[in-house]
Amino acid sequence: xxxxxxxxxxxxxxxxxxxxxxxxxxxxxxxxxxxxxxxxxxxxxxxxxxxxxxxxxxxxxxxxxxxxxxxxxxxxxxxxxxxxxxxxxxxxxxxxxxxxxxxxxxxxxxxxxxxxxxxxxxxxxxxxxxxxxxxxxxxxxxxxxxxxxxxxxxxxxxxxxxxxxxxxxxxxxxxxxxxxxxxxxxxxxxxxxxxxxxxxxxxxxxxxxxxxxxxxxxxxxxxxxxxxxxxxxxxxxxxxxxxxxxxxxxxxxxxxxxxxxxxxxxxxxxxxxxxxxxxxxxxxxxxxxxxxxxxxxxxxxxxxxxxxxxxxxxxxxxxxxxxxxxxxxxxxxxxxxxxxxxxxxxxxxxxxxxxxxxxxxxxxxxxx
Amino acid sequence: xxxxxxxxxxxxxxxxxxxxxxxxxxxxxxxxxxxxxxxxxxxxxxxxxxxxxxxxxxxxxxxxxxxxxxxxxxxxxxxxxxxxxxxxxxxxxxxxxxxxxxxxxxxxxxxxxxxxxxxxxxxxxxxxxxxxxxxxxxxxxxxxxxxxxxxxxxxxxxxxxxxxxxxxxxxxxxxxxxxxxxxxxxxxxxxxxxxxxxxxxxxxxxxxxxxxxxxxxxxxxxxxxxxxxxxxxxxxxxxxxxxxxxxxxxxxxxxxxxxxxxxxxxxxxxxxxxxxxxxxxxxxxxxxxxxxxxxxxxxxxxxxxxxxxxxxxxxxxxxxxxxxxxxxxxxxxxxxxxxxxxxxxxxxxxxxxxxxxxxxxxxxxxxx
Numbered sequence: 078x079x080x081x082x083x084x085x086x087x088x089x090x091x092x093x094x095x096x097x098x099x100x101x102x103x104x105x106x107x108x109x110x111x112x113x114x115x116x117x118x119x120x121x122x123x124x125x126x127x128x129x130x131x132x133x134x135x136x137x138x139x140x141x142x143x144x145x146x147x148x149x150x151x152x153x154x155x156x157x158x159x160x161x162x163x164x165x166x167x168x169x170x171x172x173x174x175x176x177x178x179x180x181x182x183x184x185x186x187x188x189x190x191x192x193x194x195x196x197x198x199x200x201x202x203x204x205x206x207x208x209x210x211x212x213x214x215x216x217x218x219x220x221x222x223x224x225x226x227x228x229x230x231x232x233x234x235x236x237x238x239x240x241x242x243x244x245x246x247x248x249x250x251x252x253x254x255x256x257x258x259x260x261x262x263x264x265x266x267x268x269x270x271x272x273x274x275x276x277x278x279x280x281x282x283x284x285x286x287x288x289x290x291x292x293x294x295x296x297x298x299x300x301x302x303x304x305x306x307x308x309x310x311x312x313x314x315x316x317x318x319x320x321x322x323x324x325x326x327x328x329x330x331x332x333x334x335x336x337x338x339x340x341x342x343x344x345x346x347x348x349x350x351x352x353x354x355x356x357x358x359x360x361x362x363x364x365x366x367x368x369x370x371x372x373x374x375x376x377x378x379x380x381x382x383x384x385x386x387x388x389x390x391x392x393x394x395x396x397x398x399x400x401x402x403x404x405x406x407x408x409x410x411x412x413x414x415x416x417x418x419x420x421x422x423x424x425x426x427x428x429x430x431x432x433x434x435x436x437x438x439x440x441x442x443x444x445x
Numbered sequence: 446x447x448x449x450x451x452x453x454x455x456x457x458x459x460x461x462x463x464x465x466x467x468x469x470x471x472x473x474x475x476x477x478x479x480x481x482x483x484x485x486x487x488x489x490x491x492x493x494x495x496x497x498x499x500x501x502x503x504x505x506x507x508x509x510x511x512x513x514x515x516x517x518x519x520x521x522x523x524x525x526x527x528x529x530x531x532x533x534x535x536x537x538x539x540x541x542x543x544x545x546x547x548x549x550x551x552x553x554x555x556x557x558x559x560x561x562x563x564x565x566x567x568x569x570x571x572x573x574x575x576x577x578x579x580x581x582x583x584x585x586x587x588x589x590x591x592x593x594x595x596x597x598x599x600x601x602x603x604x605x606x607x608x609x610x611x612x613x614x615x616x617x618x619x620x621x622x623x624x625x626x627x628x629x630x631x632x633x634x635x636x637x638x639x640x641x642x643x644x645x646x647x648x649x650x651x652x653x654x655x656x657x658x659x660x661x662x663x664x665x666x667x668x669x670x671x672x673x674x675x676x677x678x679x680x681x682x683x684x685x686x687x688x689x690x691x692x693x694x695x696x697x698x699x700x701x702x703x704x705x706x707x708x709x710x711x712x713x714x715x716x717x718x719x720x721x722x723x724x725x726x727x728x729x730x731x732x733x734x735x736x737x738x739x740x741x742x743x744x745x746x747x748x749x750x751x752x753x754x755x756x757x758x759x760x761x762x763x764x765x766x767x768x769x770x771x772x773x774x775x776x777x778x779x780x781x782x783x784x785x786x787x788x789x790x791x792x793x794x795x796x797x798x799x800x801x802x803x804x805x806x807x808x809x810x811x812x813x
Binding site for chain 1: 518519520521572575576577594595596598599602603605606607609610613618621622625626628629632633635636637639640
């Protein structure tokens with residue numbers, strides 16, 4: 078217990094940064110049953126999440142990875158800036174729940190793998206913001222705006238290597254091989270997205286390929302790797318991986334919905350960010366199929382929105398809504414959530430399975 | 446033999462791209478004995494080098510690393526652009542020679558490890574050019590100029606992951622752990638360099654720390670990892686690593702000399718590139734110690750060289766030369782070469798040791 082007390086962040090209650098936002102959101106929108114389920118997961122995993130939060134900060138600070146012992150070089154400062162903003166920590170939560178399903182509590186290996194998943198995610202955010210010229214992240218200026226593109230590239234490299242070192246230290250050779258494949262897919266997906274950027278060519282299969290690589294793959298890895306550490310039989314590990322995959326797709330589709338209808342203040346970012354970066358997400362792909370002239374308006378918006386007062390985000394969103402594309406994207410996300418829950422049915426009944434179900438529900442019902 | 450024929454590059458004689466430039470250089474400057482020694486290494490390793498060159502190109506093309514099979518996405522095109530320009534391939538040569546010292550010929554594992562070292566080097570070049578805003582590389586516009594910063598970041602990520610996958614596939618767990626440490630040191634060194642950039646604070650120990658991390662570490666890994674694959678006893682592997690380390694330091698110091706006195710056309714780049722990027726290399730550190738007012742002139746040059754006709758590169762280089770700093774940097778490189786050769790003395794006599802000696806000599810005597 079002493080160890081857990083030590084790992085608490087002196088600034089407050091680190092566990093709260095993880096699930097509290099989800100609980101608050103579900104309370105606000107009147108989803109009391111889900112809210113109380115999430116609150117109980119939060120209580121249940123409280124010490125583990127505190128432990129995790131501390132370890133993520135340690136990961137950002139780890140400068141003496143190899144031969145050097147360097148205090149706070151620029152890449153470390155940049156990484157810490159991003160990691161200091163509380164994210165949803167949903168990927169490490171998946172690792173912890175996967176391990177718990179096999180009856181394994183949070184120990185050093187589970188924690189290392191959970192931290193690795195969060196750091197891989199953070200590394201890709203740092204690189205993606207450079208690639209997409211993003212200006213905001215988690216409600217504050219993006220790391221590249223504060224520390225520069227160069228520091229962000231290095232901070233991403235730094236976190237990626239630290240994460241791989243953690244996975245390597247866990248010692249399951251297949252996990253390392255899987256995580257390298259997963260990250261390689263993330264890079265490929267980002268490259269395809271970059272290539273498509275600004276082309277205004279709505280394409281379902283390209284979109285699905287991109288979100289599979291950039292989001293679903295790491296969710297799949299996180300749950301399956303947790304299950305592996307938990308000692309689950311290989312068929313159950315594979316099933317957990319499929320659950321993670323569907324959860325990841327649902328999560329990304331909801332991200333795309335929130336970018337076209339989210340509440341600006343709770344989302345911590347402007348709307349239509351993807352569109353302004355020249356990316357057509359699922360709602361726009363559906364809308365363009367139904368309203369073929371829409372694509373021309375989208376191109377005009379991206380080119381002229383700053384000078385043409387008649388081309389506001391509201392104009393775009395209204396027309397998007399009128400096609401039913403937002404509602405149908407939400408349904409698509411829900412269908413992925415349903416699939417994830419169905420896949421869970423083959424896995425052991427218990428508190429952990431209920432917790433994973435609550436994570437699936439919250440991914441779909443979140444407002445940020 | 447059929448396999449070797451297949452691996453030849455249809456465009457010409459790939460082996461020639463590796464050592465031919467070194468041979469040509471040594472002939473030109475009248476180092477006939479060294480030239481003939483390099484020519485004989487070239488003949489000796491010809492098939493292996495052809496094999497290697499083909500595998501490096503395959504590495505650039507490998508898009509279907511994980512789940513996807515994608516033709517030539519942007520990151521692949523960008524990586525191929527850099528790898529298509531012949532480099533010196535000195536790191537993979539170190540792997541091959543390390544393995545040969547243990548009596549192991551070029552087989553799949555040796556080749557994979559050799560390719561991995563070249564791809565790690567290439568990945569860092571792609572990221573470094575983004576970080577340093579470099580405009581030229583290997584005599585042509587840098588990849589980031591042709592394909593953009595975003596594609597270069599992703600191409601670096603792509604090559605890094607492919608390289609790690611290769612090391613992982615070789616299956617020696619310690620090698621993977623070592624290579625992760627080595628790359629982490631490269632990232633740390635680059636971060637320290639970035640932090641120092643434009644500060645004009647000449648500092649010997651920072652400089653040595655940076656070149657240790659960014660260059661010497663990968664040379665050390667390459668030779669030692671080759672020795673490991675070759676089955677050498679661990680004390681000899683460690684010695685080979687030290688040889689690689691000294692060779693890497695010599696190599697980097699000569700890079701710094703060439704940036705202040707190289708022949709622009711043979712070097713394929715302008716002079717004083719490091720200085721204009723705000724980096725003080727060893728010659729400048731020595732010169733500033735001897736001529737304390739020099740630092741002010743250097744700052745003026747970096748700020749005003751484009752508008753002030755009196756501040757040409759020639760002015761800077763003349764003053765640098767007058768302090769004896771260039772000659773002393775060359776001597777420092779030679780001392781590292783001497784140390785490398787002395788360390789070799791404890792290793793088995795034979796054609797491989799002679800070849801490594803020739804590589805050390807050529808690193809110091811090269812003109813590009």
